[in-house]
Every structure is written in C-alpha cells, then in structure tokens.
Amino acid sequence: MFSKLFEGRHRGHGCDEERGDRHGRHDMRRGGRHHFGDHGDRHERGERVQRLFEHGDLRRVLLALVAKKPSHGYELIKAIEEASSGLYVPSPGVIYPTLTLLEEQDFLEAVATGNGRKSYQITEAGKVELAQHQAAVDVIFARLAGAARPRGGNLAEEISDAMHRLRSVLRANFMRGDLSGEHVARVNAALVKAADSIEAEFTAIDAELKAKAARDTDEI
DNA sequence: TCGAGTTGTAAGCAGTCATC
DNA sequence: GATGACTGCTTACAACTCGA
Numbered sequence: 100m101f102s103k104l105f106e107g108r109h110r111g112h113g114c115d116e117e118r119g120d121r122h123g124r125h126d127m128r129r130g131g132r133h134h135f136g137d138h139g140d141r142h143e144r145g146e147r148v149q150r151l152f153e154h155g156d157l158r159r160v161l162l163a164l165v166a167k168k169p170s171h172g173y174e175l176i177k178a179i180e181e182a183s184s185g186l187y188v189p190s191p192g193v194i195y196p197t198l199t200l201l202e203e204q205d206f207l208e209a210v211a212t213g214n215g216r217k218s219y220q221i222t223e224a225g226k227v228e229l230a231q232h233q234a235a236v237d238v239i240f241a242r243l244a245g246a247a248r249p250r251g252g253n254l255a256e257e258i259s260d261a262m263h264r265l266r267s268v269l270r271a272n273f274m275r276g277d278l279s280g281e282h283v284a285r286v287n288a289a290l291v292k293a294a295d296s297i298e299a300e301f302t303a304i305d306a307e308l309k310a311k312a313a314r315d316t317d318e319i
Numbered sequence: 320t321c322g323a324g325t326t327g328t329a330a331g332c333a334g335t336c337a338t339c
Numbered sequence: 340g341a342t343g344a345c346t347g348c349t350t351a352c353a354a355c356t357c358g359a
Contacts, residue, residue: 157347173325190349195327197347325356336345 157189157197158206162221162229163236165207169220172198182240201225 164170164178172194180188198219201207206225209218221229229236278286 171325172327189347191325191327192329192350193346193348199327200346321359323356323358326354327352329352330350332348334346334348337343339340339342 157193158201159229159232159236160240161194161197161201162206162225163240165219166221166226166229169218171218175219 160179161175164175170178172191175198176189176191176194198207202209202219204224205222206228207219208222
C-alpha cells in the first residue's frame with residue numbers, strides 16, 4: 100500500500116527519490132513553485148510571526164502525547180487542537196515528518212494497524228528523552244492551555260467561532276464576479292480596520308500584563 | 320458510485336542554531 | 340558576521356477508507 104502511495108506521489112510531483120535530505124527537501128531557497136496565500140508577504144511587511152513551538156517543542160509534545168496514548172498522525176493533530184481549544188491545528192506537513200524523525204531517532208515505534216494507518220508508540224529511548232525534558236513539556240502544555248484558557252466562558256472558543264464566521268463570509272464571496280474594484284477596496288478596508296483594532300487590543304493587553312507583572316515583582 | 324474524512328508526502332518559505 | 344543545516348510552518352496534492 101505504501102509503495103503505491105509513494106508511486107503516486109512521485110508521479111504527481113515529479114520529484115527526485117534520491118534526495119539525501121531527511122525531510123525529503125531540496126535547498127528550498129532556490130527557485131520554486133508558485134505559492135498562493137504564501138506567508139512570505141507577512142515578512143515583507145516586516146511583521147514577525149510568533150511561533151507557538153520553539154526549537155524542539157513539537158517533538159516533545161508529540162512524544163508526550165504518544166506516551167499518554169499510542170496514536171496515529173491524525174489523532175495527534177486532533178489532540179493538539181483539543182489541547183489548545185482549537186486555536187492551533189498543526190498541519191499534516193509538520194506532524195508527519197516530525198513523527199518520521201522521532202521514529203528514525205528510535206524515540207517512537209511505528210505499528211501497522213491493519214487499516215493502512217500507522218500508529219506510533221513510545222520506545223524506552225523515547226521515555227528517557229521525555230523524562231529528561233518533562234519540565235519543558237509541562238511548560239509547553241501550560242502554554243497551549245493558556246492560549247485557550249477558559250475564563251468563565253471559553254474565550255478561545257468565542258474567538259474561534261468568530262474566526263470561522265469570518266472565513267465563511269470571505270469564502271462565500273471570494274469568487275464573486277460581480278464585485279467592482281471599489282467593492283473589493285471597501286471589504287479590504289474593513290478587514291484592515293479589524294486587524295488594526297485587534298492588534299491594538301493585544302498591545303493594550305500586553306501593556307496591562309507587563310504592568311501587573313511589575314507590580315507583582317515589587318510586592319515580592 | 321460518490322463524496323467526505325483520513326493519512327501521508329512534496330514543495331516552499333522564514334526563523335533559529337551551530338560552526339567556521 | 341557569514342553560511343549552511345535544522346526546524347516549524349503552510350498549502351497542494353494523491354491515495355485510501357468508509358458511509359450514504
């Protein structure tokens with residue numbers, strides 16, 4: 100089955116099987132495919148994209164999740180989504196290569212489940228690795244939970260609902276052919292205004308939190 | 320049979336880290 | 340400081356399973 104998968108994929112993408120790179124990548128800074136909705140433009144505007152996971156965090160999270168319960172890739176994506184109350188859903192493109200890496204490092208062991216899915220379970224080496232970084236893992240999960248922290252009502256859920264609504268509205272109207280340039284400009288202005296407003300809120304929140312932290316330090 | 324859901328890989332970008 | 344390797348991330352795509 101997997102050989103079939105590979106066959107199809109290589110046909111589909113016309114890529115080179117002999118690439119040495121662990122993740123099957125070329126030097127990606129050269130040349131390339133056209134990218135729609137590419138995140139490169141964020142950087143062009145000078146914005147910094149904040150990563151949820153720092154160096155190696157994702158691997159530890161996956162190790163911890165698999166240690167709790169042997170799972171396949173999709174289950175792990177769902178588990179992380181759940182841990183963050185839906186605010187962060189890792190892409191398959193980051194989960195599967197990372198699982199492969201952990202398998203290569205003997206931290207995880209792949210188990211064929213019979214239905215074509217590959218389930219992963221933690222190895223002894225994986226348990227040792229996890230134990231060594233248990234504190235870091237706790238911090239990462241606390242951060243995930245913090246991102247989704249319910250305070251009375253579930254804030255993350257509300258934001259998530261609003262995001263889904265926004266996405267639905269845009270998708271529903273995205274391909275309309277009856278919009279003039281002025282219409283597009285109006286919608287764009289509304290989006291920019293909303294983004295500015297949200298950014299301002301977070302800036303204010305950061306300032307509040309900093310001030311609170313400073314007060315707490317003084318009290319100590 | 321068809322479509323939705325699931326699993327997995329490829330291509331590509333940018334940030335971070337290690338090495339020289 | 341420059342450079343290359345590694346890492347996290349996204350989108351696109353193909354193949355498979357399963358239920359309607």
